[in-house]
Amino acid sequence: MFKLKTGALLIAASIGFYMPQSVFALGSAAFSNETGVSAKATAHGFAFAGVADDSSAIFYNPAGLVQVKGEQTMLGGSFVSLDGKHTTPSGTEDTMASHTPFVPYFYTSYSGTGSKWAYGLGVNSPFGLLTDWKNDSFSKYYATETKLLMYMVNPTVAYSVTDSVSVGGGVDYLDFYDTELHAKVSNVLPGSTDGDSKLTGNGHAWGYNLGVHWKATEKHSFGLSYRSQVNVPIKGDIELTGLNPLVYGVSNLKTSVTTEFKIPQSVLFGYGFKPNDSWTLFADYQWADWKVDQNTDFNYDNTSGIPLPTRIPRDWRSTNNIGLGAELKATQNVDVRFGALAYERVVPSGTLESTLPDSSREAAMIGAGFHWGQSSVDLGYQAIFFNSRSVTNAAGNAFASMNGKFETMVNVLTLGFSQKWGGA
Numbered sequence: 166m167f168k169l170k171t172g173a174l175l176i177a178a179s180i181g182f183y184m185p186q187s188v189f190a191l192g193s194a195a196f197s198n199e200t201g202v203s204a205k206a207t208a209h210g211f212a213f214a215g216v217a218d219d220s221s222a223i224f225y226n227p228a229g230l231v232q233v234k235g236e237q238t239m240l241g242g243s244f245v246s247l248d249g250k251h252t253t254p255s256g257t258e259d260t261m262a263s264h265t266p267f268v269p270y271f272y273t274s275y276s277g278t279g280s281k282w283a284y285g286l287g288v289n290s291p292f293g294l295l296t297d298w299k300n301d302s303f304s305k306y307y308a309t310e311t312k313l314l315m316y317m318v319n320p321t322v323a324y325s326v327t328d329s330v331s332v333g334g335g336v337d338y339l340d341f342y343d344t345e346l347h348a349k350v351s352n353v354l355p356g357s358t359d360g361d362s363k364l365t366g367n368g369h370a371w372g373y374n375l376g377v378h379w380k381a382t383e384k385h386s387f388g389l390s391y392r393s394q395v396n397v398p399i400k401g402d403i404e405l406t407g408l409n410p411l412v413y414g415v416s417n418l419k420t421s422v423t424t425e426f427k428i429p430q431s432v433l434f435g436y437g438f439k440p441n442d443s444w445t446l447f448a449d450y451q452w453a454d455w456k457v458d459q460n461t462d463f464n465y466d467n468t469s470g471i472p473l474p475t476r477i478p479r480d481w482r483s484t485n486n487i488g489l490g491a492e493l494k495a496t497q498n499v500d501v502r503f504g505a506l507a508y509e510r511v512v513p514s515g516t517l518e519s520t521l522p523d524s525s526r527e528a529a530m531i532g533a534g535f536h537w538g539q540s541s542v543d544l545g546y547q548a549i550f551f552n553s554r555s556v557t558n559a560a561g562n563a564f565a566s567m568n569g570k571f572e573t574m575v576n577v578l579t580l581g582f583s584q585k586w587g588g589a
Contacts, residue, residue, distance in 0.1 A: 202270050202289045204241050204581030207545035208532025209490025210504025212447035214388035214435025217378055219583065220272035223287035223321045226388040226435065227333030228378035230283035230323040234276050235588025241543070241581030242269035249296065249522055251303055253569040259302035262310075264295055270581075274321075278588060281325040283333075290316050292428065296520055304519035305349040305359075306564035311520045314343040319374070329380045337372040339395055341426060346520075351564045352409035360408045366401020368426070388435040394457060397426040414469075421466040429454040429483075447490040447504070455481045455511045480516050484509040490530070500534040502545070510554075518560040522571040524551040532579075539585035549575040 203221035206213040213221065217229020220237045245268060249261035268290050276283035294313040298304040317340075323333030344367060350360035372395035380386045405418040431453040438446040458481040490504030505528065512523040532545035551573035561567040 202291060203239070203272075204532065204543035204545045204579040205502070205534060207243070207547060207577070207579045208502035208504060208530050208543070209447050209492055210449070210488035210506045210528075210530055212435060212449035212488040212490045212504060212506075214376075214390055214433045214449050215386050216435070216437035216445065216447060217376075217388055220274040220285060221270075221287070222323075222333075222376075223272050223274065223285045223319055223335065224289060224291070225433070226376040226378055226390040227285070227321045227335050227374060228323050228331045228376035228390075229388065230274050230285050230321065230333055231276055231281070231325045231331045231378075233274050233283065233588070234278050236275045236586040237273065237583065237588075239272040239581060239583045240270065241579060242267050243577050243579040246576045247295070248574045250572045251298075251519065251522075251569055252572075253303055253566075257303065259298060259304070262297040262299060264297060266295055268293065276323075276588075283323040285321040285323075285335075287319040287321065288316060289319075290314075294520070296522075298519055300349060303569070304565055306351050307518065307561055307567075308346060308348050308520045310345065310347045312343065312345045313341065315339060315341040321374075323376075331378045332376065333378075334373065334375040337374060337392070337395065338369065339372065339397055339428065340367075340369040341397055341399065342367050342369075344399070344401065350405060350408060352407075353412050354409060357409050358407070360406060362403065362405045364401055364403045364422075366399045366422075366424075368397045368399040370395050370397040372428070384439050386437040388433075388437075390433045390435075392431050392433075394430040394454065395428040397428065399424050399426060418469055420468065423464045424461060427457045429457050443494045445492045447488070447492070449488045451486045451488075452483065453486065453511075454483050456483045457481075478516060480513050481511050482509075482513060484511055492534075498536050500536070502530070502532045502534065504530040506530075510552075514554065514556045515558050516560050517554060517556050517558060517571070518567050519565075519571075522551075522554070522573055524554050524571070524573065526551045541583045543579075543581040543583065545577075545579040545581075547575075547577045547579075549577070551575070 202224050214226040217226040218232045220239045222229035244265055246265050251259050270289040272287045274285035297310045300309055318338040319335050321335030325331045346364040348362045350362050372393040374392040376390035378388045400423050402421055408416050410416050433451045435449045458479045461477040463475050486508050488506035493501045495501045508526050510523055510525040528547050528549040530547040534541055534543045553570055553572045555570040557568045
C-alpha cells in the first residue's frame with residue numbers, strides 16, 4: 166500500500182501539469198503573447214485590430230490586409246526576461262533561474278494596386294512557456310525546468326466588399342514541437358538521493374481565424390476578429406530514473422502518455438482614431454474563452470501497476486482584456502509610440518502552481534519606428550507588472566507545497582524590420 170500511494174503521488178508530481186503550460190506564453194495567459202507578434206503593435210499596447218494597416222494584420226485582423234498595397238515583408242522578434250520569486254509562509258525565498266529567450270515572427274503579404282484581393286502568410290509563436298526553478302527550491306518535487314516551444318503558420322486571404330468594408334480569414338496550423346518537463350523525485354527513505362523525472366511530447370492541429378474591417382471615415386476605423394478553439398492532441402513519454410525500488414517497486418519507469426492542449430476561442434474588437442495627420446489612437450478589447458480548460462485527462466500505454474492520475478483539475482476562467490495606445494508622427498521619418506494594457510488572471514487560487522504562476526497584470530509600453538522610403542525599423546519595449554498572489558491550496562503534492570506568495574516581473578524588448586515593394 167505504501168508503494169502504490171507514494172507512486173501515485175510521484176507521478177502526479179511529475180506529469181500533473183503537463184497540459185496547458187502553453188498559455189503562460191512567457192508571462193501571459195491572456196490577450197496575446199507578451200513576447201509580441203509585432204514590434205509596432207507591441208509599442209502601442211498590442212492594440213491594432215481596428216487599424217490593421219500592415220502585414221501583421223494577418224494575426225490581429227486579416228481583413229485589414231487589403232489596405233497594404235504591393236508586397237510587404239515583416240520580420241523580427243522579442244528578447245524576453247522573466248523574473249519570478251516564491252516566498253513560503255515561513256519566509257524562505259526561491260527565485261527562478263534566469264533565461265532570455267528570443268521569440269521570432271514573420272509576415273508577408275501581397276495586394277495588387279486596384280485589386281479587391283489580398284493574400285498573406287504569417288509565422289509566429291503566440292503561445293509558449295519557459296519557467297526554471299532551481300533543483301533545491303520549494304518546487305523541485307513538482308517542477309524544475311518546464312519548456313514548451315511552438316509555432317503557428319497562418320495563410321490568409323482578404324477581400325474588399327466595398328471601398329470601406331473588407332473581410333478576411335485564414336487557417337491556423339499549430340505545431341507544439343518541443344515540450345519538456347523536469348522534476349526531482351523524492352525517494353522518501355532517510356539518506357536516499359533524489360531520482361529524476363523527464364517528460365517530453367509534441368503534437369499539432371488546425372484552426373481558423375476570421376475578420377471584418379470597417380473604415381467608417383478618414384478618422385474612424387473598426388475591426389472585429391475571431392480565432393477558433395484548437396484542441397492539440399499531444400503524444401509523449403514520461404521517464405523516471407534513479408527510483409528507490411523499495412518505495413516504488415522499480416528503479417526506472419518509462420511509459421507513453423497522450424493528453425491534449427486546449428487553445429481557446431477568442432474575440433477581438435478594435436477601434437482606431439486619427440484626429441489629425443500627426444496622431445493615431447488605438448483601443449482593443451479581447452474576450453478569451455479559457456474556461457474550456459477545466460480538467461486535464463491522461464491516457465497511458467503502460468502503468469507498470471502504478472495507479473497513475475487520469476484527471477487533474479484546472480478550473481480556469483475566461484478573461485476580458487484591454488489594450489490602449491497612441492502613435493505620434495514626430496518627423497517625416499520617425500514615429501513615437503506608447504501604450505498600456507490590463508489582463509485578467511486565468512488560473513484561480515485553488516489550482517495555481519509553480520509552472521504557471523499566473524496573475525492579473527498591467528503593462529506599460531514605449532517604442533519608435535524609423536522610416537526610409539519603403540523600409541522601416543521598429544523598436545518596442547514593455548514592462549509587465551504581475552500582481553503578487555498569496556495562495557494556500559492543494560495544487561502541489563505531498564512533497565511540494567505551493568503555499569506562499571508568487572511574484573513575477575517580465576521585461577520584453579522587440580525589434581522588427583519591414584520592407585515594401587510597389588503600392589502607395
